[in-house]
Amino acid sequence: MKRISGLLLWMVFAVNAANAWALQDKADIIYIGGDIVTMNDVQPAAEAVAVKDGKILSVGKKADILALKDSSTKIVDLGGRTMLPGFIDAHSHLTMAFIYLQAANVSPVPIGTVTDIPSLKNIIKDFIAKNKVPKGEWVLAWGYDNSALKENRHITCEDLDPVTPDNPTVVVHCSAHGAVINSLALAQWGITDKTPTPPGGTIGRFPGTNRPNGLLMEAAWLPCEGKLPRPSPDKLLGMIPQAQQLYAQNGYTTAAEGATGYDDYKLLFAAAQKGLLYLDIRSLPVYWDLDKFDADKSVVFGKDYNHLKLAGVKFLIDGSPQGLTALMSKPYLVQGPNGEANWHGLQSVTTDDFNKLVKKVVDRGIPVYTHCNGDASIDIVIAGLKAAGVTASQDRRDVVVHSQFMRPEQLDEYVKLGVFPSFFTNHAFYWGDTHIRNFGKDRAFFLSPMKSAKAKGIRFSNHTDFLVTPLNPMMPLWTAVARRSKSGVIVGPNERIGVMDSLKALTINGAYQYHEENIKGSIEPGKLADFVILDRNPLKVKTGDLKGLKVTETIKESRMVYKLN
Ligand SMILES: [Zn+2]
Structure with missing residues (x-):
């Protein structure tokens, strides 16, 4: 018991010594003037945050944090906005963005504007015309969701062919686990009525026949995805x-x-x-x-x-x-x-x-x-x-x-x-x-x-x-x-x-x-100064308003990497 209290005493001393040392450090930036939601259970909210060398120096009461200011410290007033740690993306596909951000968006409402098959076809037709896509060049569309179409069925190559007569076309499913492709794309990838359906995959066929209807899912789609035309490495790097x-x-x-x-x-x-x-x-x-x-x-x-x-x-x-x-x-x-x-x-x-x-x-x-x-x-x-x-x-x-x-x-x-x-x-x-x-x-x-x-x-x-x-x-x-x-x-x-x-x-x-x-x-001392600043505090808005919160600024290791104009 005695030894434990001795250890405790030593720990208290060590923690105080560390704080005193930290307090001598002056901040590069101090954030004040808004709610700070730390996501640290021990100190869930704070009035101010001090940052130095891309890391968080101190978190706490405004008066204590402002004591870390010297003549070169920049004071950032949040102006009533709310600061949180930067969001950490647990799962998305950064590199898919390269290909698909240049493609036609055939997502259903509310992500896009598609409601039925004619509206989907119009988007692809307009995309080819607007971008003056040359004959023979591949056309890519993404966001296709059969479950959201008024017709409640998959599109087929026969739907696509009239609006894509000169371009092999790939309409990627919103799951990214499949696509519907037109007849030119079927021909270029050699998918015919003799092509066996691979295990773990689906090749859609017209009813009562072996003729592919353009739908490729999972194991039938993944090898094709790798064959999609890709911009040059230099262009991708850019x-x-x-x-x-x-x-x-x-x-x-x-x-x-x-x-x-x-x-x-x-x-x-x-x-x-x-x-x-x-x-x-x-x-x-x-x-x-x-x-x-x-x-x-x-x-x-x-x-x-x-x-x-x-x-x-x-x-x-x-x-x-x-x-x-x-x-x-x-x-x-x-x-x-x-x-x-x-x-x-x-x-x-x-x-x-x-x-x-x-x-x-x-x-x-x-x-x-x-x-x-x-x-x-x-x-x-x-x-x-x-x-x-x-x-x-x-x-x-x-x-x-x-x-x-x-x-x-x-x-x-x-x-x-x-x-x-x-x-x-x-x-x-x-x-x-x-x-x-x-x-x-x-x-x-x-x-x-x-x-x-x-x-x-x-x-x-x-x-x-x-x-x-x-x-x-x-x-x-x-x-x-x-x-x-x-x-x-x-x-x-x-x-x-x-x-x-x-x-x-x-x-x-x-x-x-x-x-x-x-x-x-x-938001804790010693962690990276990675922050997001929102227009409102998510903990103080109605549930229905959560989806409308806006990112106004993003900061990575003290450096502003995005600001809403
Ligand atoms: Zn995924």
């Missing part, structure tokens, strides 16, 4: 600052590249070498390119190099629920994409291959990231991690991205394995009504079960999966709290969480996911 700006505009100081092929890695590495990265990029090499990554000496997992870090290895286990390709233990209530009865979805990798590869990744101490939407795909991951000897005590934080349609007992397996779910509550809004139709209320209401996860002590992040849904973090902030569908149904009232927990899923828990909670995710 687009890196622009792509990061999209994230900065949305308040992210850490951006995700959630499934990185080797070519994309080389591009990001070149950008890091040239000092072009001004946000932290967290990249996940895809498992099918792992041999290429391993042969490259520049590849180091888990270390930051000029803002680029490889955070884990990414596996795709299944598809998407809105594309009817999420792998489910119980069948869908509707037919499969090709009219299949008793449809369970698609598995993207064989269980054997997954188990072998996961063991290797686990043995190397690298976090495993898996894309899983359906409960049957989550079963595969749980079994694979168990067989590889994973336990919670290892603190590996293997991430199941989406964890969308779970069964309640799978949360207990997450606890045992220390698995970290990155949920995707935007589904409640964008596809909540579709999911109720396809899966029934019980399964749909348990999508991204944040409240149940929290009750079991599971930490989680939330994400946009951009380009699947828009990058705006106010949408996941709102959808986790409201879970309101487009038609107004509360998709799982029992799984709604509070605003503070929803904010954590976009900040400190994202940092935890990347093993970076000691340097990011909250």
Whole structure:
């Protein structure tokens, strides 16, 4: 007992000495004049923040922080706005932005303007005319969502051909797990009535025939995606600052590249070498390119190099629920994409291959990231991690991205394995009504079960999966709290969480996911000066107003990287 109090005394002395030392340090910048939401449970709110050398020097009362001012200190008045730690993007696709931001936007209302097949066709026709796309050049459109079309069916090559007579055309599904292509594209990629449907994939056929109708999903689509024409490496490198700006505009100081092929890695590495990265990029090499990554000496997992870090290895286990390709233990209530009865979805990798590869990744101490939407795909991951000897005590934080349609007992397996779910509550809004139709209320209401996860002590992040849904973090902030569908149904009232927990899923828990909670995710002394400034305080607005909050400024390590004009 005596020894403990001696130790305590020494600790008190040490802490005071550290504070006294810190107080002698003068601030480069001091922020005052607005709410400061720290996301630090010990000190949730503050009046002022002092910053020095790109790091947070001190957080607290205005009078104490202003004592750190000298003649060169810049005072920033927040003017009643609200400061939070910079948003941490748990999962999106930074490099997909290069290709798709230059494509025609055929997203449905409210992301885009498509309501039916004629409106979709008009957008593509106008895109070709407006951009004077030369004959023979590929045309790309993204955001296509069959479930939101008035006709309630997939488009086919016969819909596309009249508006794209001279250009091979690819209309990418909003899940990014499939596309509908026109007849010229079918011909160029050699997809004919003799082409067998690959395991884990779908090639749509016209009824009663073998003739492809242009729909390609999952394993039938992924190899084609790699064949899409790509801008030159120089052009892509030139687009890196622009792509990061999209994230900065949305308040992210850490951006995700959630499934990185080797070519994309080389591009990001070149950008890091040239000092072009001004946000932290967290990249996940895809498992099918792992041999290429391993042969490259520049590849180091888990270390930051000029803002680029490889955070884990990414596996795709299944598809998407809105594309009817999420792998489910119980069948869908509707037919499969090709009219299949008793449809369970698609598995993207064989269980054997997954188990072998996961063991290797686990043995190397690298976090495993898996894309899983359906409960049957989550079963595969749980079994694979168990067989590889994973336990919670290892603190590996293997991430199941989406964890969308779970069964309640799978949360207990997450606890045992220390698995970290990155949920995707935007589904409640964008596809909540579709999911109720396809899966029934019980399964749909348990999508991204944040409240149940929290009750079991599971930490989680939330994400946009951009380009699947828009990058705006106010949408996941709102959808986790409201879970309101487009038609107004509360998709799982029992799984709604509070605003503070929803904010954590976009900040400190994202940092935890990347093993970076000691340097990011909250406003605490010693952490990086990564901030976002919002027009209003999310903790003080009505639930319905959360989605309308605006990012007015983004600051990365003291440097302003975005300001709303
Ligand atoms: Zn994704």
